[in-house]
Amino acid sequence: METKRILLIVSGxxxxxxxxxxxxxxxxxxxxxxxxxxxSATEFVTPLSMGVMTEDQVYGDMFDLKEEREIGHIQLSRQADLIVICPATANILAKMAAGIADDLATTILLATDKPVLAVPAMNVRMWQHAATQRNLAQLRADGVTIMEPDSGAMACGEFGPGRLPEPPAIAERICAMLGHSFDSTLTAGRAPTTLEAQPDFADITHRPLFGKRVLVTAGPTHEAIDPVRYIANRSSGRQGFAIAAAAAEMGAEVTLIAGPVHLVTPPGVIRIDVETALEMQSEVEKALPSDVAIMVAAVADWRATEAPDQKIKKDGKGIPPLTLTENPDILASLAQHKNRPGLLIGFAAETEKIIEHAQAKLAKKGCDWIVANDVSGDVMGGANNAFHIVNKDGVESWPDSPKDVIARKLMERVAHALAQG
Known part of the structure; x- marks a missing residue:
């Protein structure tokens, strides 16, 4: 059977x-x-993450010279069996209805001769506005299939129709339009977790952390040996930054305390840069109180007892001694702090016996959750991660996914825990 193909247009x-x-x-x-x-879609999801998931190039620039030399927007509009716009914002629906083609996405839609499915998602007032309803009527008349949105809580705090349907329902509609048999056993690939089995799980809003204060640490620390050399680790900070970004998108007031990394500060996040473990501990305490603290940073376990002001030189007399002293345990000290966060989450980067070490760390540190991951491969600095959440209720394991997807899922888990008290 010939493989069916869809072109997915993601709007902002x-x-x-x-x-x-x-x-x-x-x-x-x-x-x-x-x-x-x-x-605008790239402000919410990175093209890198989308490329990893599709295992293909992600398109966005109308004036990519190579593609447009080959009339790329025409080829893209004709090569798929179905074009899906998901989410379809009020803006792109209005452009479609008016025949506007001012970027690659709308140019493809104007040039296509294939079926089109639009999956709207927007604020309830925007959905109910006369202009949107007029645009929807025009699109239906033009032959565009509109999938009705779900009703529920909105990111802005309002309630009503306009929420994006859940992905399994969208996947089923896509299969139906392609005449492709839909196998519901493949939608999850695993049994639902305890959290997902909760009746109200699907009703968690996209902005459920509004009014909450979230503290995140990220990246490595650098502990000086002399002015040139230092003790460090391979942490890139990407997972911590992704978690801070997800928390901010969900409405939280986020403070991100970052070790030495070269990453862009996520929108809406207060960033404090530090270098050493002692500096990080100090800034963590200054950032209290907070409702949630997520200690993602890979803090160096030791620092040099003495770090001279001048570079240590080789003198032909052998290797100079390096005396180390233990750095403070920021997570354990936070668990005992008078302003202890209501939900305290530690990270455990392990290379063996992942869950066993995480369970031991949970008992030792006094935190509420330990998020454990295997860093024996290319996780540190890589684009993907896989988690095991260890707490008093047991272990919940998540499959390997892009770090921003993992971050969003973790923050939804956090929001649910806060809502349950």
């Missing part, structure tokens, strides 16, 4: 993060996916 909105899960579900059905992202 907080629901864009669900497009990654949709890609995963569609590919599990044996359907190939190619993605186009609008400029």
């Amino acid at each position: 909105g907080i629901a864009a993060y669900k497009s990654l899960e949709l890609v995963r579900l569609i590919k599990r059905q044996g359907i190939a996916v190619r993605a186009v992202m609008t400029q």
Whole structure:
């Protein structure tokens, strides 16, 4: 049987993060996916993450010379069996209805001769506005299939129709439009976790951390041996920055205390740069109180007892002694602090006996959760991660996924825990 192909157009909105899960579900059905992202969509989901999920180039620039030499927007509009816009914002729906083609996504939509499925997601007032309803009527008349949005809590705090349907429901509609048999056993690939089995799990809002203070540490620390050399580790800071970004997107007031990394500060995040473990401990205490603290940083276990002001020189008399002293345990001290966060989460980067070491660390540190991961491969500095959440209730394991997807899922888990008290 010939492989069915869809072209997924992702427009800008907080629901864009669900497009990654949709890609995963569609590919599990044996359907190939190619993605186009609008400029605003890249503010919510990175093209790198989308490229990892689709295993293909991600398109976004109308004026990519190589592609446009080959009339790329025409080829993209004709090569797929179905074009899906998910999420479809009020803005892109309005452009479609008016026949506007001012970027790659809308140019493809105007040039296509293939079926089009639009999956709207927007604020309830925008959905109910006369202009949006008029645009939807025009699109239906033009032959565009509109998948009705779900009702529920909005990212802005309002309630009503406008929420993006859950990815499995969207995947099923896509299969139906392609005449492709839908296998519901492939939508999850695993049994639902205890959290996901909760009746109200699907009703967690996209902005459920509004009003909460979240503290995140990220990256390595550098402990000086002399003015030139230092003790460090391979942490890139990417996972911690992704967690800070997800928390901010979900409405939290986020303080990010970062070791020496070269990463862009996520929008809406207060960033404090430090170098050493002692500096990080000091800034963590200054950032209290907080509702949640997520200690992602890979803090060096030791520092040099003495760090001279001048470079240590080789003198032909052998290796000079290096005396080490133990750095403070920031996580353990935070667990005993008078302003202890309501939810305290530590990270455990391990190379063996991952869960066993995490359980021991949970008991020793006095925190609420330990998030453990195997760093024996290329996790440190890589684009993906896989987690085991260890707490008093047991172990919850998540499969290897892009770090921003893992971050969003973790923060949804945090939001649910806070809501349960």
